[in-house]
Each structure stands twice: as C-alpha cells, then as structure tokens.
Amino acid sequence: MIRFREATRDDVRAVLALLTDDALGAAREGTDLAPYLAAFDAMKAEGGNTLIVGEKDGRIVATYQLTLISGLSLRASRRAQVESVRVATDMRGQGIGEAMFADAEARARAAGCRLMQLTMNATRRDARRFYERLGFTPSHIGFKRDLS
Amino acid sequence: MIRFREATRDDVRAVLALLTDDALGAAREGTDLAPYLAAFDAMKAEGGNTLIVGEKDGRIVATYQLTLISGLSLRASRRAQVESVRVATDMRGQGIGEAMFADAEARARAAGCRLMQLTMNATRRDARRFYERLGFTPSHIGFKRDLS
Numbered sequence: 001m002i003r004f005r006e007a008t009r010d011d012v013r014a015v016l017a018l019l020t021d022d023a024l025g026a027a028r029e030g031t032d033l034a035p036y037l038a039a040f041d042a043m044k045a046e047g048g049n050t051l052i053v054g055e056k057d058g059r060i061v062a063t064y065q066l067t068l069i070s071g072l073s074l075r076a077s078r079r080a081q082v083e084s085v086r087v088a089t090d091m092r093g094q095g096i097g098e099a100m101f102a103d104a105e106a107r108a109r110a111a112g113c114r115l116m117q118l119t120m121n122a123t124r125r126d127a128r129r130f131y132e133r134l135g136f137t138p139s140h141i142g143f144k145r146d147l148s
Numbered sequence: 149m150i151r152f153r154e155a156t157r158d159d160v161r162a163v164l165a166l167l168t169d170d171a172l173g174a175a176r177e178g179t180d181l182a183p184y185l186a187a188f189d190a191m192k193a194e195g196g197n198t199l200i201v202g203e204k205d206g207r208i209v210a211t212y213q214l215t216l217i218s219g220l221s222l223r224a225s226r227r228a229q230v231e232s233v234r235v236a237t238d239m240r241g242q243g244i245g246e247a248m249f250a251d252a253e254a255r256a257r258a259a260g261c262r263l264m265q266l267t268m269n270a271t272r273r274d275a276r277r278f279y280e281r282l283g284f285t286p287s288h289i290g291f292k293r294d295l296s
Contacts, residue, residue, distance in 0.1 A: 072163055114295050118290075140291070141286045144265050144285055144288065
C-alpha cells in the first residue's frame, strides 16, 4: 500500500534523492540541501503550490508537485498543473505512477479544477506512452527559456 | 507607447474580449462575465498569479497571465509561467508581443525566477516562430486532460 500526503520539511532530503535518481535530474540537481529547503518554504508561502510524497513501508518512493492555477481562459477554468513527477528507480512497474495520478486527479477535482496539465521533456519516450494511457492529450508544445 | 500593468476587476471585460478575439478562443469562451470575474478574484487570492494588461491610448490591446511557481526541481529554481497571451487582432505586427514578453521577463527576474515557461497549442504555427525568435526552446510536450 502506498499513501500519498503533503510533504513536510523533513521529507525534502528524500524528495531531492528522487529528483536526482533520474536520467535528466542526475545532471542538473545539486547536493546542498539549503536551497531546496528554501524552495520548499517558498512553495508553502504560495497558495495552492504543494509538494506531495508517496510513502510505502515508511519510505518515500514517489513525489510530484501540484499547483492549482486559476485563470480566465477556457471559460474561467481552474487548472491543476503537475510537475516534477518521480518514482524511485527500484519501485517502477508496480502501478505507483497510476496511483500518483489518481491522487493528483482527486486533489484537482476537490479544488474545483476542470483541467489537468503537465509538460514532459520530449526525450522521455516511455513517459509519453504513460501519459497518453492516462488520458492526457499531447496537444501543446512546451517552451522553456533559461533566465540564469 | 504601450504600458503594461496589473489588471483590475474593471479590465476583466476587455480581457475576455481579447480571449475571444482568437482562432481557438472564439469557440471556447462564454459571454457571461460572472465566472470570469470570479476567476479574477480567485487569481488575486492565489499569491503570485497575476493578470497583466497592455494599455495603449486608453484601450486594453494585449493581455497575459503570469504565474510565479517555486519548486524543488532544477536546483530549486523558481519559474515564471506565461499563459493566455493575446494581442488584439488589429494591433498585431507592431511589436506588442515582444514588448509584452520583455515586460514578463522583467517581472520574472524581479521575482527571482531562473526559468520562463509556457505552452502553446501545436496548431498555432506563427506563434511557434515568435517564441523561438524570443529565445524559447520547444523542448517539451504539453499534455492536457479535461476533467469536466
């Protein structure tokens, strides 16, 4: 049984380990915990921006970020945006991803969202099939611009 | 001269007109102002989720939504997400889009963001060239799932 809940500050180290345990994340995350703790505090201060962890047998095995974004477009639809999805390498293929998105959907519906959205690096081919299986449509191009 | 500023409740009607004055928006926006005013109020209540308007000679000619999203990924980068970008049909080709993104970038940098991101419906071919010219990289696939 996996249980999803809002992360606490004590979970940030485990979440960072999951972010780093990833083909793309390995190269781009740091090892100093301090900026990640500061980002966690900043998320808490922003309404509707939540870090979720999946816990199984006392271990954090999955994580995602859920951001609730109101807006005028699409008949004033509130959106639930999913970001930074990770499942521990040794725990994949057990349905944890599906359970995580069921959790995200339940939270989105409870918050009155009429749309879920996410972007995925185009090089993650397996993830594309996963999202399409869950009913997501790859209708958009996701643009990024580095400001640093 | 165009001036960008945070929208007030009195601007919501003009913003809705811009959202509707669009190939995709025409089919999917409503005419009743009430849900749009409620969404504007909800945006105000969410920290860092702002509706911006571009005003020229007393007329609202452009709009975008800017959402500041902290998160752990990418070395705890704060992101500035741009959404619902519109320029009035009769005002295109005058550099208003470029001015709007310069405004968004200035706000993003002032808020400590290290990344700007947006998604674009893949059918908007002209917009793709515009974003690439502004230095955005189409590295991601944007997935949407309707919950209604």
